[in-house]
Amino acid sequence: MTIQDIFQKKSEKKKITVLTAYDYPFAKILDEAGIDIIMVGDSLGNAVLGYANTLPVTMDEMIHHTRAVRRAVKTALLVGDMPFGSYQESLVDCVKNAVRFVKEAGAQAVKLEGGKTVTEKIKALVEMGIPVMGHVGLTPQSVHQFGGFKVQGKNRKTAQNILKDAEAVEKAGAFSVVLEGIPHKLGKRITEALSIPTIGIGAGPCCDGQVLVLHDLLGLSGDFQPRFVRRYADLGKAVAKAAKDYQRDVQKGKFPSLEESFE
Ligand code: KIV
Numbered sequence: 001m002t003i004q005d006i007f008q009k010k011s012e013k014k015k016i017t018v019l020t021a022y023d024y025p026f027a028k029i030l031d032e033a034g035i036d037i038i039m040v041g042d043s044l045g046n047a048v049l050g051y052a053n054t055l056p057v058t059m060d061e062m063i064h065h066t067r068a069v070r071r072a073v074k075t076a077l078l079v080g081d082m083p084f085g086s087y088q089e090s091l092v093d094c095v096k097n098a099v100r101f102v103k104e105a106g107a108q109a110v111k112l113e114g115g116k117t118v119t120e121k122i123k124a125l126v127e128m129g130i131p132v133m134g135h136v137g138l139t140p141q142s143v144h145q146f147g148g149f150k151v152q153g154k155n156r157k158t159a160q161n162i163l164k165d166a167e168a169v170e171k172a173g174a175f176s177v178v179l180e181g182i183p184h185k186l187g188k189r190i191t192e193a194l195s196i197p198t199i200g201i202g203a204g205p206c207c208d209g210q211v212l213v214l215h216d217l218l219g220l221s222g223d224f225q226p227r228f229v230r231r232y233a234d235l236g237k238a239v240a241k242a243a244k245d246y247q248r249d250v251q252k253g254k255f256p257s258l259e260e261s262f263e
Helices: 003-011 024-033 059-072 091-103 116-127 140-146 156-172 184-193 235-251
Strands: 016-020 037-040 077-081 109-111 132-137 176-180 198-201 209-212
Touching: 003 016, 003 077, 024 037, 024 059, 037 059, 037 209, 059 077, 059 091, 091 109, 091 116, 116 132, 116 156, 132 156, 156 176, 156 184, 176 184, 184 198
Parallel strands: 016 037, 016 209, 037 077, 077 109, 109 132, 132 176, 176 198, 198 209
Antiparallel strands: none
């Protein structure tokens, strides 16, 4: 899967499927299932590393997990998500860290959050040959600015700003843009206005593609379930049952059996 294949999907009105992955076994399953884009999101922080949000995630953590995913992914486009602090401070930092994603971790593209404020950075990366996915709307790295994970673009002015951000990201050369946590009508309006694909998460059904955090989809992120998440499996409960069954069998001397032992 290349960025050209992703453009092609928008022009053929075929929906683009995106999921996050953070390790080898899950990435292999998603790749073999035919998911178009596998993203090592900085949601790594809350989904896997036990942080309260994405802000503490470091470049080294992202590189470590992206390398594991890279070993598994044979077909999907692999996108590395630039963590908080890895691109905001300076263009030099941004370029250096995006290069790390490509060179050390084997990512084919990077994602960064922001609209008008990051266009110079997007341009610089694209000019040096690194495809960029934008991300506008409810950008989780700005959680403190927003005062929580609140839907953005609910009034005319803020909706217009998000549309302008998405247009700026497209103009800067991004190959696609994530629309997160915005009203579905705004998701539709932006999708119609842009020629690059929009990838929605909590942005309604009209986006060109959809992304979810894998652990939300699999039921591995606890009881809280945001409105935009659909749980396709309940692995949390399945794992808990397996652990309890194993514990019971060991405690009762039922595991291992002689068939599971050596002569
Ligand atoms: O960090 C992440 O996983 C993301 C996607 C959900 C878009 O930013």
